[in-house]
Amino acid sequence: xxxxxxxxxxxxxxxxxxxxxxxxxxxxxxxxxxxTNAISAISVVGAILxxxxxxxxxxxxxxxxxxxxAAVTNIVSGxxxxxxxxxxxKRREEKK
Amino acid sequence: MAHLGSYLYIVSAALFILSxxxxxxxASARRGVFAGETGMLLAIVATVxxxxxxxxxxxxxxxxxxxxxxxxxAYIMPMTAVPQRTAMSHACxxxxxxxxxxxxxxxANQLHETLPAFVMVALVLETLLGYLTFTGSLxxxxxxxxxxxxxxxxxxxxxxxxxxxxxxxAGLGVRLVLVPTDTxxxxxxxxxxxxxxxxxxIPIGGADMPTVIALLNSYAGxxxxxxGFALGNxxxxxxxxxxxxxxxxxxxxxxxxxxxxFTNVLFGAFGQIQTSAVQAQQRPYxxxxxxxxxSILEAAGSVIIVPGYGLAVAQAQHKIxxxxxxLMRRGVDVKFAIHPVAGRMPGHMNVLLAEADIPYDRLYEMxxxxxxxxxxxxxxxxGANDVTNPAARTDKSSxxxxxPILDVDKAHTVMVIKRSMNxxxxxxxxxxxxxxxxxxxxxxxxxxxxxxxxxxxxxxEA
Numbered sequence: 001x002x003x004x005x006x007x008x009x010x011x012x013x014x015x016x017x018x019x020x021x022x023x024x025x026x027x028x029x030x031x032x033x034x035x036t037n038a039i040s041a042i043s044v045v046g047a048i049l050x051x052x053x054x055x056x057x058x059x060x061x062x063x064x065x066x067x068x069x070a071a072v073t074n075i076v077s078g079x080x081x082x083x084x085x086x087x088x089x090k091r092r093e094e095k096k
Numbered sequence: 097m098a099h100l101g102s103y104l105y106i107v108s109a110a111l112f113i114l115s116x117x118x119x120x121x122x123a124s125a126r127r128g129v130f131a132g133e134t135g136m137l138l139a140i141v142a143t144v145x146x147x148x149x150x151x152x153x154x155x156x157x158x159x160x161x162x163x164x165x166x167x168x169x170a171y172i173m174p175m176t177a178v179p180q181r182t183a184m185s186h187a188c189x190x191x192x193x194x195x196x197x198x199x200x201x202x203x204a205n206q207l208h209e210t211l212p213a214f215v216m217v218a219l220v221l222e223t224l225l226g227y228l229t230f231t232g233s234l235x236x237x238x239x240x241x242x243x244x245x246x247x248x249x250x251x252x253x254x255x256x257x258x259x260x261x262x263x264x265x266a267g268l269g270v271r272l273v274l275v276p277t278d279t280x281x282x283x284x285x286x287x288x289x290x291x292x293x294x295x296x297x298i299p300i301g302g303a304d305m306p307t308v309i310a311l312l313n314s315y316a317g318x319x320x321x322x323x324g325f326a327l328g329n330x331x332x333x334x335x336x337x338x339x340x341x342x343x344x345x346x347x348x349x350x351x352x353x354x355x356x357x358f359t360n361v362l363f364g365a366f367g368q369i370q371t372s373a374v375q376a377q378q379r380p381y382x383x384x385x386x387x388x389x390x391s392i393l394e395a396a397g398s399v400i401i402v403p404g405y406g407l408a409v410a411q412a413q414h415k416i417x418x419x420x421x422x423l424m425r426r427g428v429d430v431k432f433a434i435h436p437v438a439g440r441m442p443g444h445m446n447v448l449l450a451e452a453d454i455p456y457d458r459l460y461e462m463x464x465x466x467x468x469x470x471x472x473x474x475x476x477x478x479g480a481n482d483v484t485n486p487a488a489r490t491d492k493s494s495x496x497x498x499x500p501i502l503d504v505d506k507a508h509t510v511m512v513i514k515r516s517m518n519x520x521x522x523x524x525x526x527x528x529x530x531x532x533x534x535x536x537x538x539x540x541x542x543x544x545x546x547x548x549x550x551x552x553x554x555x556x557e558a
Contacts, residue, residue, distance in 0.1 A: 014341050014437055045332060049149075073185075
């Protein structure tokens with residue numbers, strides 16, 4: 001990868017992130033944090049590449065295995081708990 | 097196939113951005129979760145399609161175990177424990193990043209592959225941030241779960257020790273960038289990063305946890321981002337940057353809500369200075385029974401309830417809902433005033449009240465409701481302390497001076513449910529309790545609210 005392109009992407013993504021997150025209602029800051037947590041578990045991609053590389057050493061496989069487990073735990077619990085929390089937010093009209 | 101993979105990555109990055117964007121309102125937020133899930137699925141599929149992946153038994157086994165751990169966590173975890181779960185999740189995310197960095201470092205070395213300098217810089221940052229966030233988050237989790245003492249643990253020259261340690265770790269990191277073949281340095285570097293994570297969190301007190309959690313969130317994102325640079329993967333850079341900026345914004349909001357700076361939170365050891373503060377002289381205050389409290393509430397036209405973490409500790413959310421319901425039925429206008437640092441992580445109190453089925457359009461942020469206290473008949477403070485202390489506005493010598501507070505003291509009548517007159521976590525006496533219009537309601541929050549509710553229906557029949 002070209003470093004300058006990477007930095008460019010980083011710069012743009014950071015500004016987009018700052019702008020979007022600023023608009024998130026404080027009401028939802030806790031679900032927001034679990035959601036970003038689940039999204040940052042995108043590191044699972046790196047972990048798959050390390051574990052699944054042809055001729056990966058035993059060390060790579062073991063470290064990769066733990067990394068995938070940790071990341072998948074985050075993905076699964078992160079998305080599910082965010083949804084569980086959001087389901088609880090109701091307006092008055094929707095109340096039984 | 098490699099091309100298809102990179103196009104799918106672009107779609108996936110767009111979905112992540114949309115996912116966060118839809119979090120701006122509760123109406124679209126669940127769609128945001130769906131977008132995030134789809135983005136994640138696409139990213140995994142794209143990775144598998146675009147690369148020759150071997151060792152499937154390892155990968156699938158890890159997916160299986162991760163799912164088996166993740167599902168129960170998501171469904172069993174009580175909402176009061178969400179801050180701990182979040183800290184654990186920061187730890188898992190950071191660990192994953194650090195281990196991938198470690199594996200990549202050893203892989204390149206074994207193959208005698210010379211990594212470009214910027215890749216080495218990224219690898220070093222990834223592992224440094226990853227390992228320190230891992231242990232730091234575990235410490236934060238221990239404090240939140242109250243396995244570890246909540247008070248700050250301090251010793252002489254703590255900041256110097258931490259700084260020197262960090263400087264050594266950073267120095268070793270630089271050395272690794274310059275001479276990547278020095279593999280013996282790596283374990284020491286990793287060990288120091290792990291140790292620094294522990295030492296960084298122990299001097300931080302329980303009340304500062306919302307800021308720390310947000311900050312660790314940011315670090316975990318940045319280490320994923322560094323992994324993106326190390327592996328040449330733009331999707332990782334985007335997702336990591338989104339997470340990093342989210343954590344940064346949340347920690348800035350938390351710091352502002354406590355009128356503290358980053359450096360003060362990280363190096364200040366708040367709470368430790370005040371624990372030795374001398375008890376103020378006994379001052380007179382008024383107290384009231386549940387019966388009196390309920391008749392005042394019933395007669396009121398408008399009530400603002402100010403919940404704090406004490407409410408969650410007493411598990412009183414559902415009783416508060418009952419009180420809210422019966423007062424609303426009687427035509428009393430009930431609103432909730434939520435201070436940004438109420439609870440143990442950003443937005444925690446909103447989740448706890450939403451769980452008790454209190455409609456979210458009744459939950460008001462500090463800036464939106466502060467103007468209303470002046471016209472409100474009763475402010476009912478439950479389990480909150482420092483965020484209602486008028487000293488933050490007036491008393492320059494108070495440790496919390498300048499902190500934005502809820503203007504509870506402007507209400508016509510103030511009622512405070514509290515166990516005793518003991519000062520709260522920060523050990524600061526609250527002038528609010530000694531005002532003429534303040535009634536202290538002594539007891540456990542849940543038990544007291546239950547009694548107030550019991551007193552209410554009797555009056556309707558009479």
